[in-house]
Amino acid sequence: MRVTADPQTHQVTYELPVGDTLLDMNTLIGQHISMTHSGVINCVHCGRKTKKSFNQGYCYPCLTSLAQCDSCIIKPEKCHYHEGTCREPEWGEQNCMSDHFVYLANTGNLKVGITRHVQDTVSSRWMDQGASQAMVMLRVPDRLTSGLVETLCKDFIADKTNWRTMLKGTPENQDLEAKKTELLQAIAPELDKLRQQKGLQAISEVNSECVQIAYPVEQYPEKIKSINLDKTPSFSGVLLGIKGQYLILDEDRVINMRKYAGYQLEVCTG
Incomplete structure (x- = not known):
């Protein structure tokens, strides 16, 4: 989800990219929503279809070739740009230097x-x-x-x-x-x-x-139950809030939307 914060109140606003549309998620809090994964996953970088998503949205070829998927992104102390071994020197220059x-x-x-x-x-x-x-x-x-x-x-x-x-x-x-x-x-x-x-x-x-920083949450879960789209491709419920990259639903359910970047979803409200 894309995030912005009000410059005065620092209240966070969320938008979920669905196809070519940015869905204003804050306006859906308190409403019944349903999401269904079609089974199609596209790499967030190259767009190719992939059976499995890696590193929050990448296909395997991109995982093994892109600088932004290298292990030093998770462990910045291992950045090796200065050694001349960066996978994509231009990307490293712009983002690491x-x-x-x-x-x-x-x-x-x-x-x-x-x-x-x-x-x-x-x-x-x-x-x-x-x-x-x-x-x-x-x-x-x-x-x-x-x-x-x-x-x-x-x-x-x-x-x-x-x-x-x-x-x-x-x-x-x-x-x-x-x-x-x-x-x-x-x-x-x-x-x-x-x-x-x-x-x-x-x-x-x-x-x-x-x-x-303030988040749009009406109610927090007591006992967290995580939704896995690969095991449960369709779910519905009342959206009670959003924090981090998590949707908070009724019945103590949560789903990390960033984890499923590149997944083709149908979202219905009301």
């Missing part, structure tokens, strides 16, 4: 992460992860450096979202400013070593405010 931000987020548990874009103060990555609070800590010059900094932080804080915890409700607010100070102090010795390697100006602290 540019400023990245290291951030803190509250997704039900406190986590550290990286993002390339912080537009209108709210990163789409924060919204995709269902963060209720987020704050930028550092700016670095490339993806590799962001991964190395994130690795330093992992000894003190998680780098993954617990999606079940995220879907349990709106977490208690945390003092991200204090957590940021605490974390930067903890990694200071190793961060200084990294600055000596990359250049003193390569890693800079960002003075930013904590962003509060």
Whole structure:
């Protein structure tokens, strides 16, 4: 689903691409919806039909050839562009050799992460992860450096979202400013070593405010039951909310829509 946030309230709006149409999902909350997977899956990059989707929407040839599907996308500290072995050097130049931000987020548990874009103060990555609070800590010059900094932080804080915890409700607010100070102090010795390697100006602290993000949810599930389109190609129910990339339905059901990118769906409302 495509996500945007109101620049003033930071309320998240969701749009689901269905064919050539963008379906406004926020307006469907509280309504009965049904979705049916036709059995057809198209690669989100090349469009070819595929029996199995990899890495949230790619066919196997794209999985093994695209830079955006390489393992270093999941583990940025293993970025190998500088070694001259990037699968697609032009893509790497555009996407990896540019400023990245290291951030803190509250997704039900406190986590550290990286993002390339912080537009209108709210990163789409924060919204995709269902963060209720987020704050930028550092700016670095490339993806590799962001991964190395994130690795330093992992000894003190998680780098993954617990999606079940995220879907349990709106977490208690945390003092991200204090957590940021605490974390930067903890990694200071190793961060200084990294600055000596990359250049003193390569890693800079960002003075930013904590962003509060609101999601369109009327009711959270008590006991989460995940819908798998490959096993249950058709489902229906009342849409109770959306958070992260998850639709929340009645009877404690949820479905991760990003997981099924490229799946041909028929969506009915009312």
